[in-house]
Amino acid sequence: MSVPYNHHEVEQKWQKVWDGENAFKTSDDYSKPKYYALVEFPYPSGQGLHVGHPRPYTALDIVARKRRMQGYNVLYPMGFDAFGLPTENYAIANKIHPRIVTKNNVERFKGQLHSLGYSFDWDREINTTDPEYYKWTQWIFLKLFKAGLAYKSEMPINWCTSCKVGLANEEVVNGVCERCGSEVVRKVKSQWMLKITDYAEKLIQGLDTVDYVERIKVSQKNWIGKSQGAEVDFVLSGKEDRLRIYTTRPDTLFGATYMVLSPEHPLIDKYKDEIGNWDQVVAYREMASKKSDFERTELSKEKTGVAVMGLTAVNPVNGQEIPIWISDYVLMSYGTGAIMAVPAHDERDWEFAKKFGLPIIEVVAGSPVSVEEAVYTDVASGTLCNSDFLDGLSVAQAKEKIISFLEERGIGSRKTNYKLRDWVFSRQRYWGEPIPVVFCEKCGYVPLDESELPLELPEVESYMPTDSGDSPLAAMTDWVNTVCPCCGGPGKRETDTMPQWAGSSWYFLRYTDPHNDRELASKEALNYWMPVDWYNGGMEHTTLHLLYSRFWHRFLYDQEIVNTPEPYQKRTSHGMILGSNGEKMSKSRGNVVNPDEIVRDYGADTLRTYEMFIGAFDLSAAWSEDGVKGCRRFLERVWKLQDMITEGDGYSADLETKMHQTIKKVSGDFESLKYNTAIAAMMALINEFYRKNAVTRGEYKTLLILLNPVAPHITEELWEAAGFEGRLYQASWPEYDEDKTVESTVEIAVQVNGKLRLTINIARDEEKDAVIARAKEALGDKLSGNIVKEIYVPGKIVNIVAK
């Protein structure tokens, strides 16, 4: 009899062996085929590892281990995205330097990750707060700056009137400061911006070349938000100025019955003296400026606005004079900050028109509802009416015709717009990468020379932002005052730091050559390893992080620093692990599960197996302690198989098909995020061994290899105990024979009029006529009436239709 399964001993033993043997060190042998598997590196929070972390890490650990067994040179690295707000706030509250806080948290995370037996190559660990790392983050910023993609702009920030600090959106709760509950207002500050909008088209087109889960592509595209339409100039009655608007529906121009400007629109200031109700306009503006974007959204139900008295516009196609309104549902940041309102065919315009009693003219007939109820009409359908020379045309035809009409007269043109906005790159914070720029009265903003990098964060007394809203660095006059790299005169360093997104926008490049002190990574390493073959991360990062890192990578490609336009060949997402009550795990809900306790009580292999078995990988799943026990029981049953081993390096005759089927199933499922059904297949296989109370050495060996990526410690131990050659992690992935995965006889269902009546066994390759004849015979008097149709789906089903 075998000794009982002691997960503690087994796991400690093998983790030591793997460390000692450098088992998972990535080779620099560039002649081998490569595989680069990547998971999002964690933010080392003070709470330590969450049970949500092991889900994606285990999934790609499975892929990495399988690839190694298939002969690939595998890069499966790990690091820490350690700059950020929570660490800084913790440091402020506890008067500890954020560097120390980070160091402690990283150590804890590493210990926890190690206890789970991941095959990361720790020699390649990176940390975004390491000056040797952020040197290159700063270096990329300088490249962007020199390429004209970094610029300064006035942008509003959230400003707490009581704490006198700028706040992240996350710190503003219901319009008030999360910490002190005081009012938060928008305060304009000069901020560094990155021109991601220059890359909008490239970022859309790049999606056609990669293998991302469809909904991820959709969210990237929706975020960039390309739309095609036209810009049209409306003349202001009796004025020289023209009011330019953007519309995706130029075909509905005849239905424009009023205009709406964003409250901040500059034309309003220009005609200040002629506006009859200026006080009202100012009051409305003030109200709108207090609203955050989120509030504007929340208040979406009730439209607000003010008519601008004394200004009217002329519809260029029919000469009609129409009123001008201002409303905060029109944003200055999109299009031209002004719209023509077509209430008959736009839901928002319709609501607005109804509320303020503005005229509604239907210009696309065939809307399913009356004018009273009219809403936006589908672009592809409908015929124009009430539109003079457009009458009778389809929407698509009308669009073309009106654009030509406008272009001929010089009053409008075709225009493509993007929702995407430039990236606000400044933070008034301490714990981030310093922006390597000096301001000089004479030369303006001057980049540091590359040789000056890294520009390290100086030691400061206090991490609190200053009263003026500047970063804590602004108080460090010794550091701030420097010389201009351009003219040698007096200069001041930029005191804002970079956002947390910066370090994570290129980290996957650094893993390919993490200790290089001359380049961000060598050409050879980048050419060999990039692109990342498979990148998995959370759904919450499928817009911003994914887009930002694709933008930087595409820029570096244009700079000929990397050799592929897209960084990630394949991108998948995992679902969240919820508490046992089905709600998000959080301290306040009291439903947090600590992975350390699961490792202690059941073992890392059980935790890994459970997290893979819990449900469909891309959907969220609720934690269940009973489920953990079930997986532990499965591993116990695997352990006890060692007492049933019989001689024979091959597969026993009655299980040969099952073995080949299982190899095929597990191999395929590991590639397609179906870890739960792969494990189910292995459970079913061992149930067969139990039924017979026997397993041949050959069957046992195959099972251990298949299970190894999921539960690496226990399988390695059993491999050694059974006396198989070498280490299991060095074994070869088993092959299957397609011919042997199919049974020679199959059971098929026999239906009459689509209802199951019975099943029969047939030879797999039996002809249709023969199968149907046997089905009829078996049915006997269950079959009555005239046979109308006979259907045979090979190997599946017979359906006889009778009347």
Added chain:
RNA sequence: GCCGGUGUGUCGGAAUUGGCAGACGAGGCAGACUCAAAAUCUGUUGGUGGCAACAUCGUAUGGGUUCAAGUCCCAUCACCGGCACCA
């Protein structure tokens, strides 16, 4: 409000993408082992009717397409996630 996702036994979830709904696991029930319990092993387990063979209903709801629908189409409801009223 908009966008995306999900809805299947008592529970977590399967279903080769239109072909025997409920694999695998959990829980329940029964049996074996035990003085007993736990652990372990074996069997059983969607509802209704029937001693049974079997029949019948059943994948959020209501329609539809099809020889055949959890899967496709239309409408509706509920829940989860994201959001920048994007003209």
